Amino acid sequence: MRGPQAALGSDGNSYVPGATPLPYALDFSTPDGAPAGQLRVLTQLDASLDARSFRLGDLKLGDINVHLPAGKASFQGDFDFSGSKGFVLRVSAGIDVATRTATWLLQAIDPQSGEVLHDAIRGLLAAAAGEPSDGSAPQRASLSYTVSASDSAASGVDIVSVARLFIDQAPPIDSERNLVKLDADAPRTTLAVTALGDSAHDAPIFDVRWRADDTALAPGSGDNGDDSGGTASAGAASGVKSVTVYVAEDGGEFRIWQRQVEPTIGQAIFTGSAGKRYEFLAVATDRAGNREAASVARAVLPDDGARQEILDTIGVNESLAQTAELPLAAIDRSYPSNALFAEAARLLPGHVANSQSSDLRSVLAPFSLRGFAAGYAASDADIGAQALVELPDHSFLASAGAERNQVFHLAGNGGPATATDAVNTTASRLMPLFTLDAPILDMAIDRFGQLWLTTGAELLQLDAASGQIIERQRGPGGDPLTHALAIDPSSGKIYISSGNG
Template sequence: FFYNIPPGDTKTMNIFVMPGRPGEYDFSTGIVALTDDNFDSTLVRCVVEGVQQEWLEMVPDSLLTRFDERGILRTEYDRISRLERMAKGLYYRRRFIRKKLPQVVKLVETGIGMSGYSLDKPASTLGAVTAAKDMMEFTYRASRLAGEITEFHDRYRRYVATGSWDPNDIIGPAGFGDERWINVPQPLTYQIRFENDPNLANAPAQEVRIRHPLDTTVDVTTFRLGNFGFSNFNFEVPEDCAFYATRLDVSDSLGVYVDVQAGIDLQTREAYWTFTAVDTATGELPTDPYAGFLPVNDAAHRGEGFVFYTIQPKPDVQTGDVIHANAEIIFDVNDPINTPDIFNTVDIDPPVSRVNPLPPASISRHFLVDWSGEDTGAGIREYSIFVSENGGPYRPWLSGVTQTSAVFSGTNGSFYRFYSRADDYAGNIEPPKSLPEASILVARPNFPYDVNGDGTVDVIDLQDVLIHINRDEYEPQYDINDDQVIDLKDVQEMGLFWHQNTP
């Protein structure tokens, strides 16, 4: 009996037994909780053992050895034999279990029906004895098949996609920040990795299939295959190749050939890779479950594989568009394993920056230059400031700086022009500029000690210099000796000039 009992509920079963002959009987009841891992084998074994025990306990051995005929169950024997042969060969996988289990159960149920027929007949009749012998052999063979199913679950179960055990992944452009910003002047490179996890597998993989739907933001016509590898082998694909098929001879190290097919379905926008082990003798999929091309992974990484490809975004992508990527990987006939979903955000717009306006002239050859900028995507990473002296070509003054101001030291009497360029974290660079954004003339007046500009050098100028000593804000007109520091040296020089030039 099989019941689906919700958590917290109870189930009551009444069992009525009609003995076939006088005597004492021992009864026992087994309760088995069926899970996805043990359902198939437990279902068959419960049914088979019920039939088997019935005849083992109730049919004398002397009756089972008297006749050879298979009688009415000959067809069932033949079907069981075919199932056993299939189970030992190519279909010794979960696909076989799933497809053939209903037939096995039906055969066993047929045996159960025959047991009732036989018990209703006198034990001395040929029909009863033949049926008893046939039932014994039938249930014995079915029980062997159930044992093979159990062995399959114990020895040949592979991947189970559960939480952190997922060993497969996809790697794309790193990008910048939480949004993984990228620009798009060159193809994007992706790598899909897979592993025969030693915690969940104990036999080599014979077939690995990768299915990779491509995002609507990429141009499928630009898809190109890259190199691939498995079990510490690395194989190159010809350049500019969107489809590839070959047979690899790795029999010296892995004992099999490997058929490789890779390409893209332009209609479904799906890239694919298929790796299939081939028996060197038959040219077919190996029947030996321990023959395959991807061993269980070990410290030497022999159970790992990978594929590379490149692709370009569509020409009309805009800043802020998101490119998603994920793949589905199937080992043999197991359930698909999905890689984590990765993404990148497009940034195609360069940043904008400027040098802020300067005064027309500076009485000090040291003056402050500041700049600013903004970016709509990844953000400004750094600035470069260019300067032209007296109409000459622009040259870098500062390169790759993150600050937004600096003191420039010029030459008295020279005229300077400035512009800035910025680049962002996605790699976009602001275009060069042909016009200056700020300009300034470095020119001290004839009376450099006239700091207040009233046309005379007097005690008031001296007092102004004294007031500005050691202030946080640097004001170049009070830096009498141009050493970029306003201190007692400036006062001394100012005082000396005033004393020497005052009647």
């Protein structure tokens, strides 16, 4: 459990201000690294917190980010990751004001059955592609919220926060406690102004003295704007951080005269202009970030920045960019009519060439069959040519060979493209154009005539004539780029499948 970065008070305690949204976050993982079907998190708000001010923050589950609408005390929604993760993420979260209990219920829903998943591979916080699944590199999760102190909470009270995590049916896991003290009261400043007469140029001179106090008021004592009304409780407040003194001329708007003066300084001399009237106002800010209200009715004071500087150190919960949903493709059992397939459905035999025989022996009309190329070794898995791509001159490149790492140049009608592409034309043996140190699984030509291919690990750009590697690319985070490769001929964008789907 992570709470606000409380400010260190003058008494050595850590304080947070009142009337301020306080950021909390819980980070966790599954102990054994196994995917979970359901995660449930509970936290009961401290009695000094205002349950009505509770607001949800964003969620993170491994590499899935969930951005929740701002300002929500409750949320329910489904996020479809069935195409990328194999489940629909169901999020139910919110606050029960009566019991002061905030709950997050996160479920991996099977898209086929609609039930919570119980799977060794799919689920919440499942190991990422290429990562071990033994728990040595667990996927992390986090959730966040903000909540403010209650208006009735007294300064000096401890705010304790703890959460409980339930993973499927396993025993609950309790977080460490987070503890901060509340400074609910703003400091109070007294101000005394003494006219010292006029200067040699008839300019009025004033001796301005102030004293700020941040001792907490006793419950029910109220605050009358000075340090004379109410019983102080020593050690229950953060202490004064600074005082800013304002001045107004001839009943006009106040402007800053002394900005963020240290509390040890309490006096300054002000010299005005001849014939002008002046009014002074002092406002203190304590170390927790509470700022004193103006004691002059309808006074609009320029912000001296003292409170915001402290609030910036308290921190904010991270706002996450929503991970794009990826549903499963719709199952469409309807097909457009096709004249060739309609003819083939008659099951009549097609023409098989005698001069260029192939491994296949029959074909359905209206299709015909002939061999295109031979003369290369099959792989150990008895796989022949793997990848095939047409070049701008209508010749072809094909990957084959015992390790599927050789590329052969073929003519547009099959066979070696040139005499140099054949080792022995009588035996129809082909000479590889080039050989790589990895299998070649797919190839494509972009709109500039450049050759790209996949190896099961990388995307390579090569010189099509020599096989020289021009560029190597891997996926985000080093993920392997595996098999399928396609290039949009109009935009030039390259689409490739990755090792994590």
